[in-house]
Amino acid sequence: MKKYMLIGFLLICSSVMAQIDSGLGITAGLNYGSTGDLTENGQTIIDNPDEKVGYHLGVYWKIDLLFLYLRPELKYTKLSNEYNAKQFDVQKIDMPILIGTKVIGPLHVFAGPSLQYIVDTKLQDSALSDVQNDWSVGAQFGVGVNLGNLGIDVRYERGFNDNEISFIRNNIAAQGTLDTRPEQIILAISLNL
Numbered sequence: 001m002k003k004y005m006l007i008g009f010l011l012i013c014s015s016v017m018a019q020i021d022s023g024l025g026i027t028a029g030l031n032y033g034s035t036g037d038l039t040e041n042g043q044t045i046i047d048n049p050d051e052k053v054g055y056h057l058g059v060y061w062k063i064d065l066l067f068l069y070l071r072p073e074l075k076y077t078k079l080s081n082e083y084n085a086k087q088f089d090v091q092k093i094d095m096p097i098l099i100g101t102k103v104i105g106p107l108h109v110f111a112g113p114s115l116q117y118i119v120d121t122k123l124q125d126s127a128l129s130d131v132q133n134d135w136s137v138g139a140q141f142g143v144g145v146n147l148g149n150l151g152i153d154v155r156y157e158r159g160f161n162d163n164e165i166s167f168i169r170n171n172i173a174a175q176g177t178l179d180t181r182p183e184q185i186i187l188a189i190s191l192n193l
Helices: 002-021
Strands: 023-034 036-038 043-046 050-063 068-083 086-104 107-123 124-130 135-149 150-159 165-169 175-179 184-190
Touching: 036 124, 050 086, 050 184, 068 107, 086 135, 107 150, 135 184
Parallel strands: none
Antiparallel strands: 023 050, 023 184, 036 043, 036 175, 050 068, 068 086, 086 107, 107 135, 124 165, 135 150, 150 184, 165 175
């Protein structure tokens, strides 16, 4: 019984504290990064693709809990890069669950896991198979500044697990795989509603 009373008390305190700066918001921004290696006929052809700018947009829910906050997000992300002048595009749904804290004034730091669902992939002049796993896991960490209802943050994202897709180039026998794991810098602007 004491356990349930303690849990109830903590929930009430948390909900009262959550009213201070919690809320729903929208976020959008630019991504700069790439995916993983391109292998063809069993040999790594390109291990550092040309990075390009992509974008993201979505919503978040920020919950303040004492000196920490929890911020789950739901975002559509498009990431592009090039392998030997062949553009590779990934469209995905990102679901980071970030935990953060204020450092000084409006400055805050955060980190957390990011679930990613790959919606679509395209490699120029190549036929692609389905991605090995539609779902993958990564991590994000970064810093941000909140100025009233407006927030700006910079974060780094890296995928943890290999997630390959097979391709055949120009209907010839050259077969290969492409690692769809992201590594990117993300600049985001958010508006607390």
